[in-house]
Amino acid sequence: MTKSATRSTGKPRIALYGMGQFGQIMARIAAGKNWPIVAAYNRAGPKIGQDVGLLSGAGRALGVLVQDCETANFDQLEADVGIVTTTNILKQNFPAYSRFMNAGANVICHGTDAYNPYNSDPVVAAAIDKLAKEKGVTFSGSGIWDFSRIWAGILVAGPCTEIFALKHRSQTSLLRAVDEKVLREQQSAFGVGYTVAEFKENGNCDNPIAHSYMGVPQIVLKHLGYTVTESRSHVEPVIFDAPIDCPPLGMIVPPGRTVGSRLVGEVHTKEGVTATMEVEVRLFRDDEIEYMRWEVDGKPQSRIRIEREDTIHSSASCVFNRIPDVIAAPAGIVTITQLGPMKPSALL
Ligand SMILES: NC(=O)c1ccc[n+]([C@@H]2O[C@H](COP(=O)([O-])OP(=O)(O)OC[C@H]3O[C@@H](n4cnc5c(N)ncnc54)[C@H](OP(=O)(O)O)[C@@H]3O)[C@@H](O)[C@H]2O)c1
Numbered sequence: 001m002t003k004s005a006t007r008s009t010g011k012p013r014i015a016l017y018g019m020g021q022f023g024q025i026m027a028r029i030a031a032g033k034n035w036p037i038v039a040a041y042n043r044a045g046p047k048i049g050q051d052v053g054l055l056s057g058a059g060r061a062l063g064v065l066v067q068d069c070e071t072a073n074f075d076q077l078e079a080d081v082g083i084v085t086t087t088n089i090l091k092q093n094f095p096a097y098s099r100f101m102n103a104g105a106n107v108i109c110h111g112t113d114a115y116n117p118y119n120s121d122p123v124v125a126a127a128i129d130k131l132a133k134e135k136g137v138t139f140s141g142s143g144i145w146d147f148s149r150i151w152a153g154i155l156v157a158g159p160c161t162e163i164f165a166l167k168h169r170s171q172t173s174l175l176r177a178v179d180e181k182v183l184r185e186q187q188s189a190f191g192v193g194y195t196v197a198e199f200k201e202n203g204n205c206d207n208p209i210a211h212s213y214m215g216v217p218q219i220v221l222k223h224l225g226y227t228v229t230e231s232r233s234h235v236e237p238v239i240f241d242a243p244i245d246c247p248p249l250g251m252i253v254p255p256g257r258t259v260g261s262r263l264v265g266e267v268h269t270k271e272g273v274t275a276t277m278e279v280e281v282r283l284f285r286d287d288e289i290e291y292m293r294w295e296v297d298g299k300p301q302s303r304i305r306i307e308r309e310d311t312i313h314s315s316a317s318c319v320f321n322r323i324p325d326v327i328a329a330p331a332g333i334v335t336i337t338q339l340g341p342m343k344p345s346a347l348l
Pocket of ligand 1: 017018019020021022023041042043044045047069085086087088089092110111112142143144145182315
């Protein structure tokens with residue numbers, strides 16, 4: 001089935017699935033622009049039955065109540081796009097995708113697996129693509145990597161007449177969340193306040209979120225036309241030589257204890273170009289700022305550095321700003337590299 005034109009003629013009608021931190025920011029952005037939120041879903045718990053506008057802090061009731069995704073009737077859903085912000089894992093999110101696609105809604109997922117579904121889980125990706133094509137809708141994934149890692153890498157390589165190697169470096173600040181549960185999950189996943197032995201015992205070296213950053217150079221190289229043959233990565237603890245205050249956890253991390261994780265990786269290609277990675281997700285000293293940097297060793301030599309002042313809004317707004325692209329895209333899985341660089345929604 002080819003994709004039918006969007007059914008609405010005005011502002012895109014949005015359905016939200018997952019009403020946590022990012023679902024709520026998405027709701028606030030939509031409410032601020034008067035883009036209609038037509039439905040919202042979450043798993044069972046205290047969010048069910050709450051008005052989306054009040055729950056999200058949009059400043060007014062929107063007259064749309066959060067429904068339990070297991071008992072809601074999706075048959076009546078009239079949405080142009082369904083935004084999924086439940087988990088990073090494609091397989092776990094599949095019920096959300098299929099409910100939206102069966103109702104004729106395009107899907108944008110904020111989970112990291114969705115940036116490159118076929119690489120993350122080829123079996124589930126094939127099922128998503130099949131259903132999307134049957135229903136004439138698009139599936140895509142976006143988030144903070146869209147502009148700051150993936151498109152930044154593609155753009156800086158654009159002028160090259162020769163490429164010998166690529167380097168990606170970044171520093172992301174940890175523990176900026178306000179939710180106590182999310183903070184504790186981040187502390188555990190990236191290893192804050194541990195000895196090196198505890199870091200290893202806690203399984204921080206195997207943290208799937210840290211290793212998932214390897215998807216970034218794989219996507220960039222693929223888009224540049226290279227064939228990836230091998231990827232290798234490991235996660236190591238980051239340690240400062242001075243104590244650092246960590247108010248969200250009510251602790252001072254002494255020197256020698258871990259302040260987060262560093263992913264070190266390399267991706268090789270059939271054509272001989274290698275991309276190396278160093279991604280740190282850790283506590284920040286007062287004078288540090290989040291950045292993502294790509295360096296192209298080639299002709300010309302080029303570097304690009306993106307500094308992020310507001311990571312959380314950026315990640316939500318990347319998804320939000322992809323709505324028009326995804327509605328206009330062909331049916332099936334369409335990656336952000338196929339959609340082109342994103343455009344602001346400031347004037348929309
Ligand atoms: N793409 C990117 O670059 C990027 C960047 C940052 C974060 N992320 C990812 O984005 C996702 C959302 O982050 P967040 O901070 O918004 O998380 P969050 O605050 O925990 O929100 C997740 C929401 O989804 C609900 N939920 C979880 N599993 C569900 C299920 N199976 N069915 C229905 N609802 C479900 C949760 O319900 P409860 O109320 O029961 O908790 C919660 O309301 C995370 O996986 C995060 O790692 C992606």
